[in-house]
Amino acid sequence: MYVIRREWLVKRVLLVTAMVVVLGLALVVYFMVKESIPAFKQAGPANLFSSEWAPGEGRYGMLIFLVGTLATTAGGLILGTPLALGLALFLTQVAPRRSRALFSRGVETLAGIPSIVLGWLGFTILVPWIRELSGSSGSGILAASIVLAVMVIPTITAISRDALEAVPSTYAQASLAMGATRWQTIRRVQLPAAKHGILAAIILGMGRAIGETMAVAMVIGPASVFPTSLTSPTHTLTTKILMEMGESTGVQRSSLFAMGLVLLMLAMALIALMRRVSGGRSATPEVVE
Amino acid sequence: MARIFAVLGSLRGDRLLVEAPEKGITRHRFPARRDERFDAPGEGIKFHIRDLSLFYGKRKVLENITIDIPERRITAVIGPSGCGKSSFLRCLNRMNDLVEGCRVEGEVLLDGEEIYGRDGDVTSLRRRVGMVFQKPNPFPKTVYENVAFGPRVLGIKDRGVLDGIVENSLRRAALWEEVKDKLREPALALSGGQQQRLCIARVLAVEPEVILLDEPCSALDPVATQRIEDLLAELKEKYTIVIVTHNMQQAARVSDYTAFFLIEKQGDPGRLVEFGETGALFTAPADERTERYITGRFG
Ligand SMILES: Nc1ncnc2c1ncn2[C@@H]1O[C@H](COP(=O)(O)OP(=O)(O)O)[C@@H](O)[C@H]1O
Ligand SMILES: [Mg+2]
Numbered sequence: 001m002y003v004i005r006r007e008w009l010v011k012r013v014l015l016v017t018a019m020v021v022v023l024g025l026a027l028v029v030y031f032m033v034k035e036s037i038p039a040f041k042q043a044g045p046a047n048l049f050s051s052e053w054a055p056g057e058g059r060y061g062m063l064i065f066l067v068g069t070l071a072t073t074a075g076g077l078i079l080g081t082p083l084a085l086g087l088a089l090f091l092t093q094v095a096p097r098r099s100r101a102l103f104s105r106g107v108e109t110l111a112g113i114p115s116i117v118l119g120w121l122g123f124t125i126l127v128p129w130i131r132e133l134s135g136s137s138g139s140g141i142l143a144a145s146i147v148l149a150v151m152v153i154p155t156i157t158a159i160s161r162d163a164l165e166a167v168p169s170t171y172a173q174a175s176l177a178m179g180a181t182r183w184q185t186i187r188r189v190q191l192p193a194a195k196h197g198i199l200a201a202i203i204l205g206m207g208r209a210i211g212e213t214m215a216v217a218m219v220i221g222p223a224s225v226f227p228t229s230l231t232s233p234t235h236t237l238t239t240k241i242l243m244e245m246g247e248s249t250g251v252q253r254s255s256l257f258a259m260g261l262v263l264l265m266l267a268m269a270l271i272a273l274m275r276r277v278s279g280g281r282s283a284t285p286e287v288v289e
Numbered sequence: 290m291a292r293i294f295a296v297l298g299s300l301r302g303d304r305l306l307v308e309a310p311e312k313g314i315t316r317h318r319f320p321a322r323r324d325e326r327f328d329a330p331g332e333g334i335k336f337h338i339r340d341l342s343l344f345y346g347k348r349k350v351l352e353n354i355t356i357d358i359p360e361r362r363i364t365a366v367i368g369p370s371g372c373g374k375s376s377f378l379r380c381l382n383r384m385n386d387l388v389e390g391c392r393v394e395g396e397v398l399l400d401g402e403e404i405y406g407r408d409g410d411v412t413s414l415r416r417r418v419g420m421v422f423q424k425p426n427p428f429p430k431t432v433y434e435n436v437a438f439g440p441r442v443l444g445i446k447d448r449g450v451l452d453g454i455v456e457n458s459l460r461r462a463a464l465w466e467e468v469k470d471k472l473r474e475p476a477l478a479l480s481g482g483q484q485q486r487l488c489i490a491r492v493l494a495v496e497p498e499v500i501l502l503d504e505p506c507s508a509l510d511p512v513a514t515q516r517i518e519d520l521l522a523e524l525k526e527k528y529t530i531v532i533v534t535h536n537m538q539q540a541a542r543v544s545d546y547t548a549f550f551l552i553e554k555q556g557d558p559g560r561l562v563e564f565g566e567t568g569a570l571f572t573a574p575a576d577e578r579t580e581r582y583i584t585g586r587f588g
Contacts, residue, residue, distance in 0.1 A: 179413065
């Protein structure tokens with residue numbers, strides 16, 4: 001009797017928990033949509049997605065910031081992915097077995113560095129350095145991309161490492177036994193077999209880069225203009241919201257919600273993409289007997 | 290069965306080699322001085338193996354294996370589980386190099402050349418000595434890409450050449466008729482027996498001289514097993530074949546020569562008890578331990 005009761009209770013508690021989570025998500029979306037409506041109604045979509053941000057003149061365009069978000073994210077991934085993949089390959093193929101755990105722990109520690117610390121290092125070291133080298137202000141998409149790269153590397157490394165480790169060793173054995181070299185085996189067998197996991201890792205890294213605010217805000221400029229180069233100040237969706245949130249009212253405030261909504265949709269699209277990618281063929285298909 | 294015994298009977302007699310390891314032969318990893326007797330390999334001997342010992346770390350798992358593997362014949366390696374059959378096979382294409390802490394002593398000559406020599410090129414050795422594993426392990430690629438893998442690694446890019454190699458290899462592995470309409474389908478969708486023949490085709494595609502098979506039928510049903518055995522009989526016209534099997538009937542059915550390995554007591558390394566022509570070994574074993582094993586009173 002008692003056991004059955006408890007079982008029932010546990011089920012109920014889990015159900016309620018799940019519902020709270022779903023409800024929470026629904027509330028977030030509902031709230032974002034509701035608060036964005038004034039901007040869409042009074043300014044209109046054409047205005048909101050234009051490239052001019054001048055609230056004093058009734059211009060609430062977010063294109064500059066959207067481009068900033070996409071550019072810094074892409075930059076972070078372009079710089080970070082090759083390094084992360086190289087690191088994952090090093091951890092799974094090259095590092096002596098005994099030191100692998102140590103290196104892995106190192107990567108996980110890197111993932112735990114607060115973004116404000118990275119932003120601060122970017123602001124105090126990276127930006128002045130770029131300024132000196134390029135003769136520009138130093139802050140901008142390049143600096144933001146580098147900071148984001150450092151942030152996504154641990155994520156992409158850890159998940160790619162797991163995907164590579166999940167590739168059955170029998171594949172590598174077959175390849176090596178045919179006289180393929182270590183590198184040919186990695187390139188032609190192990191990377192293709194792990195590609196779904198690696199793609200998922202990149203998408204997860206992308207999610208992290210898109211949403212990052214503090215670290216980017218410290219090195220991006222800021223300025224509400226299209227960047228003229230990789231080293232000229234600009235803004236991203238997140239940094240723009242951060243800068244404006246305290247002192248905006250009315251339509252301007254609502255337009256910030258619209259930016260948040262766009263960001264939310266980008267993130268959801270990424271999650272859907274990841275589902276499709278990693279939900280496809282798994283990295284370790286069973287041998288069909 | 291009747292046929293097999295007829296064949297076995299007719300083959301009785303000439304024992305090939307049962308050589309006790311001689312005392313006083315110096316063993317070293319890279320032979321600085323090679324015993325004269327082995328300088329000129331005998332007619333039709335593919336592998337000359339002298340005093341081969343194998344260690345995993347401190348543990349010795351093979352001791353003083355001396356054996357000649359005849360060319361273009363099927364040599365079966367039998368023995369109870371754990372006696373080092375797989376380890377022995379992996380010595381012949383240096384797959385043991387991949388095991389951390391593994392060490393090999395003695396000589397392994399392929400066509401008279403030391404494969405563990407200082408300038409031994411492992412990749413070209415493995416191209417000459419292909420390997421088929423216990424569990425079919427095709428790559429998670431298409432049927433075509435599995436067979437084309439080896440040639441591609443060798444740098445062959447020409448589509449026509451690849452097509453030819455793929456078809457040829459699949460034909461030789463007796464798989465072409467079954468998969469010629471499925472070349473673009475995933476290899477993992479084939480049956481277990483087809484997958485194993487695909488693995489053989491994949492090895493054939495790089496034109497090896499020797500094929501090592503480690504219990505290739507242990508995951509297969511009797512029909513699929515039969516097909517592999519038939520295939521081996523065809524392949525021995527061109528290739529030297531060494532097959533590990535725990536199935537004595539299979540050894541008797543398919544092989545020309547049989548080597549019997551044994552661990553005598555717990556903790557001992559595996560040793561070669563008897564090596565000879567298969568018919569003789571199964572009908573009139575020279576060693577009492579062999580007899581006990583093949584009559585099933587052992588291991
Ligand atoms: N990679 C390895 N590392 C350490 N010991 C091993 C390894 N492979 C096999 N062994 C040991 O070597 C012995 C012989 O194994 P194996 O060659 O697989 O025998 P068999 O194929 O005859 O069953 C066994 O005791 C096994 O535990
Ligand atoms: Mg074995």
